[in-house]
Each structure stands twice: as C-alpha cells, then as structure tokens.
Amino acid sequence: MEFKIDRDVFLKSLAHVQGVVEKKNTLPILGNVLLEAYDGFLKITATDLDIIITEKLTCQTIKEGSTTTTAQVIYDIVRKLKTGSSLHLSLKENNRLKLISGKSDFNLTCISPDEFPILEDNMDEQYLEIPSFEFLKIINKTKFSISNDETRHYLNGIYLDKNENENKLIAVATDGHRLSKSATEIKKVENFHPVILPKKTVFELLTIIDEDSIDIKILSTKSKIKFLYKDIVLISKVIDGKFPDYEKVIPKDERVAAKSNVEEFISALDRLKSLSSDRKGVIKISLVKGIMKFLINDAISGDGIEEVQTQYEGTQLEIGFNSGYLIDVANVLESKEIVLMLKDATSPIHIKDLNDPLSTYIVMPMRVI
Numbered sequence: 001m002e003f004k005i006d007r008d009v010f011l012k013s014l015a016h017v018q019g020v021v022e023k024k025n026t027l028p029i030l031g032n033v034l035l036e037a038y039d040g041f042l043k044i045t046a047t048d049l050d051i052i053i054t055e056k057l058t059c060q061t062i063k064e065g066s067t068t069t070t071a072q073v074i075y076d077i078v079r080k081l082k083t084g085s086s087l088h089l090s091l092k093e094n095n096r097l098k099l100i101s102g103k104s105d106f107n108l109t110c111i112s113p114d115e116f117p118i119l120e121d122n123m124d125e126q127y128l129e130i131p132s133f134e135f136l137k138i139i140n141k142t143k144f145s146i147s148n149d150e151t152r153h154y155l156n157g158i159y160l161d162k163n164e165n166e167n168k169l170i171a172v173a174t175d176g177h178r179l180s181k182s183a184t185e186i187k188k189v190e191n192f193h194p195v196i197l198p199k200k201t202v203f204e205l206l207t208i209i210d211e212d213s214i215d216i217k218i219l220s221t222k223s224k225i226k227f228l229y230k231d232i233v234l235i236s237k238v239i240d241g242k243f244p245d246y247e248k249v250i251p252k253d254e255r256v257a258a259k260s261n262v263e264e265f266i267s268a269l270d271r272l273k274s275l276s277s278d279r280k281g282v283i284k285i286s287l288v289k290g291i292m293k294f295l296i297n298d299a300i301s302g303d304g305i306e307e308v309q310t311q312y313e314g315t316q317l318e319i320g321f322n323s324g325y326l327i328d329v330a331n332v333l334e335s336k337e338i339v340l341m342l343k344d345a346t347s348p349i350h351i352k353d354l355n356d357p358l359s360t361y362i363v364m365p366m367r368v369i
Contacts (some may be wrong), residue, residue, distance in 0.1 A: 001065025002090040003037040005057065007081050007101065010042075013055045014075040016232065017046035019204045020053050021071040032068035034116045035089075035097075037061050045116070046071060051201055052119045053208070056231040063090075066113040069097050077106055119235055123226045127217035128162070128192050130169060132209050132229065134184040135216050138171040139202060141182040141359050144328040146199050147175035154241030158202055160220070161194040162186070168358070172246045178325045179249050182359040193220040196239035201225075208232055249362055251350050255341040256314035258287055262338045266330045268294055268306035269323045275301040281323040284368045287342070288316050294323075319345045320368030326351075329361045 014033070022030045025048075034045040042059040045052065074097075078087070081101050088100040096107040139158065147155035159172045163183070170183040209216065209229055217228040220238070227234045273281045277300040286293040292310040297303040319342070330338050334355035341350035351361040 001035070001037050001067055002062040002088075003042060003059045004062065004086060004088050005042060005059040007078060007085045007087050008083060009057055010087060011075075011078045013044050013057055014071070014078060016055060016208045017044060017053050017071060018075055019200070019207050020046045020048055020051050022048045023072070029068065029111050029115045029117070031070055031072070032111055032116070033071040033074065034066065034068045034113055036066040036113075038064045045118075047117060047119065049117060049119075050198070051204060051234065051236045053204070053232065053234045055233075065091055067091050067095075067097055067110045068113050068116050069108045069110050074099070074108060077104075077108075121226070121233075121235060123219050123221060123224060123235070127219050127228070128169065128186060128189045129215045129217055130184065130186050131213045132216050133211045133213060135169075136206070136209055136211055138169065138182040138184050138359075139206065141332045141356075142171045142173040142180040143202055143206075144332075145173035145175055145178050145180040146202070147173075149175065152176070154196060154239055154243055157196045157198045157239050159194065159196050159243040159246070160225075162189070162192045172243070174244065174246065174249070177322065177364050178329075179246060179362040180329070180359075181246060181250070181361070182356075184358065192218075193222055194243075195220045195225050196241060196243055197225065198236065198239055201234075201236040204234065208234065249348075250360060251341070251343070251348065251362070253343065255343050255350060256312070258292060258314075258340040258342060259311040259337050260292055260308050260340075262330050262333055262336055264308050265338050266327055268308050269327050269330075272296045272304050272306055273323045273327070275304050276323070277301050279324075280366070282320055282366050282368060283323045284318055284320050286316075286318045287312050287314065289313060296323075314342065317342060317345065318368075319349070320366040321349070321363060322366060325363045329363065332359075 036043040040061050042057045045054045085101050090098050095110050097110050099106045161170045167188050168183040169186045172181045219226045225236055272294050275296050275298050277298050284295045292308045294306040329351050333353045335353050339352045349363045353359050
C-alpha cells in the first residue's frame with residue numbers, strides 16, 4: 001500500500017474517528033484505524049464494536065492495499081505537521097507504515113487488517129432524509145437532558161421517533177428530573193423504526209456533521225441505526241429498552257405564564273450559582289406580580305438574591321429548582337424571552353420557546369428549606 005494525501009484532508013477525517021476509537025480496550029485492534037487505498041481513494045474506518053464509522057477521501061493512490069495503525073498516534077503526528085503539507089504513506093515489508101512529510105519521517109507499528117472487525121451492513125431500505133442543520137438543531141436542543149444513570153440504561157441517549165400523522169422527526173431526552181423535546185418537519189418516509197440513540201453516538205454525530213443544508217440520510221431498524229452524510233457512513237447499535245411515554249410528562253392543564261428576558265434570566269442564575277457548594281445549584285424562585293426573584297442560601301458559601309423583571313399576573317408563588325437545569329434550557333432558546341408555565345410549588349415547570357413551537361422543556365421542582 002502506498003499513497004499521497006493532503007495533510008488537512010487527512011487530519012479532518014482522523015479527527016472524525018477519534019471519538020469512536022476505544023482509548024482503553026482489551027483488544028489492541030480496537031485502538032487502531034483501518035486504512036484502505038484504492039482507485040484514487042483512501043477509506044478510513046474505526047470501530048468500538050458498537051459504532052463503526054467509515055469515511056472516503058480523495059488521494060493519489062500509488063499502490064493499492066490496506067493496513068491498520070494506532071489511531072491516536074497517527075492523529076497526533078498528522079496534527080503537528082505543517083498545515084497544507086503533503087503526506088506520503090507507504091506500507092513496508094517489516095509491517096511498518098512509513099509516513100514522510102518534508103523533513104519528517106516516521107515508521108508506525110501496524111496490525112494486520114485481517115484482524116479488524118467489520119460490522120455487517122445489511123441496511124439498504126428506504127432512508128429518512130433531513131437537512132443537517134435541522135438534525136443538529138433537534139439534537140442540540142435535547143442532548144443536555146440525557147441521563148448518566150446507568151441503572152436506567154434506556155435513558156442514556158436520545159429517543160428518535162417519527163410522527164406518522166404530521167411527518168415530523170422527534171428527538172426526546174430525559175434523566176427523570178427534566179425532559180427536552182424538539183421536532184422538525186421531514187419528507188414522508190416509510191419503515192422508520194423508533195430508536196434510542198446512545199450518548200456516545202450522539203456526540204460522535206455532533207463531531208462529524210456540519211451545520212449546512214446537505215441532507216443526512218437515516219435508516220433505523222430494531223437493533224441498529226445508519227447515518228449517511230457526505231462521504232461518511234456511521235452505523236451504531238441502539239439502546240435496547242423501552243423509552244418512557246414522554247407525552248404523559250408534558251403538562252396539559254391550565255397554567256400561569258411568567259415571561260422574562262433570556263439574557264437577564266441566565267446572567268442572574270449564573271451569578272447565584274457561584275454560591276452553591278453542591279453541583280445541584282438549588283435556588284428558590286419567588287414570583288409576585290411583575291417581579292421574579294432568585295434566592296440562594298448556602299450554609300458554606302453564603303446567600304444571595306437576584307431580581308429580574310417579568311410579566312406575571314398570577315398569585316405569589318415560591319418554588320425550588322436546579323439552577324443548572326434552567327440555564328441549560330435558556331441557552332438553547334431561539335427567542336429573546338423565556339416563558340415559564342407555572343401551576344404550584346410541587347408541579348413541574350413547562351418552558352416554551354416563542355420562536356420554536358416544536359420544542360418544549362419540562363423541569364421538575366426541588367424541595368428548598
């Protein structure tokens with residue numbers, strides 16, 4: 001195997017696969033990236049046995065062939081080489097991959113490509129298509145609610161569902177304390193199977209997908225999901241489990257709205273959060289007509305009060321929340337105003353985005369002494 005390739009093109013692809021490659025593994029081959037040179041192309045593949053990612057690049061093929069080498073090592077070397085330089089790679093008889101660029105010369109250890117595990121790709125049914133910026137939008141508006149509690153593994157990802165009646169792709173995430181839901185319109189498609197997308201897969205997709213109008217093709221089955229974007233193919237196992245009925249969590253009853261400026265809301269909460277000695281950052285919200293107060297009383301750090309103007313016509317209300325959860329939601333709102341839909345001190349808060357009616361957020365209250 002021998003080929004020449006642009007350093008910047010190669011680096012971008014190597015960066016794409018870093019998130020998939022296992023840093024700690026019992027099988028050394030899973031720490032490697034598979035390189036295949038043929039017909040003017042270089043195909044790069046990485047897997048952790050749950051996700052497999054493949055990207056095809058243009059190169060100057062001198063001799064066809066394939067090998068695997070340590071993903072982290074070749075990425076670090078290429079990253080530190082001069083921007084815009086040309087790389088010359090060749091597989092030698094001693095099973096070393098020689099990499100030459102200018103006055104730099106490296107010989108990297110390799111493992112036979114025959115040992116590299118390839119997940120079976122038998123997914124060729126009808127794809128769901130969605131512009132990449134729309135897909136990124138619904139993922140970014142829900143990812144922060146993914147649970148890290150491994151005892152409820154079915155919450156460790158984003159649930160992707162398709163609304164049959166309205167042709168919408170829906171993304172939902174919850175950790176039991178909050179819920180985020182966002183949707184976008186799609187073309188009509190058959191055979192889309194609802195899946196729970198693992199957290200690792202979610203963040204790998206955020207690495208490889210650009211915010212542009214190029215369509216992502218998505219195909220799902222009961223056990224796997226496949227994404228095609230530009231010259232990248234990513235196949236991932238999905239979480240085996242039943243996602244909760246999220247519609248039951250979203251309040252349908254009558255509520256009183258409290259509307260405030262988003263920037264003022266975030267700034268006030270962020271300042272108070274500095275006083276919190278635990279990661280929950282529990283604050284009390286006190287609402288009276290026209291005024292929203294945030295209060296914190298921490299036994300270790302001290303106490304503080306912030307006041308934000310608000311449009312509120314309900315009765316006086318005091319309710320406790322995790323300030324970080326409220327900040328997470330406020331940061332993804334498209335509107336310049338945040339609308340809190342409230343009922344009482346024990347009911348969840350329903351947050352709406354005035355500029356995005358297809359997104360909604362629920363945050364459970366907390367007991368504040």
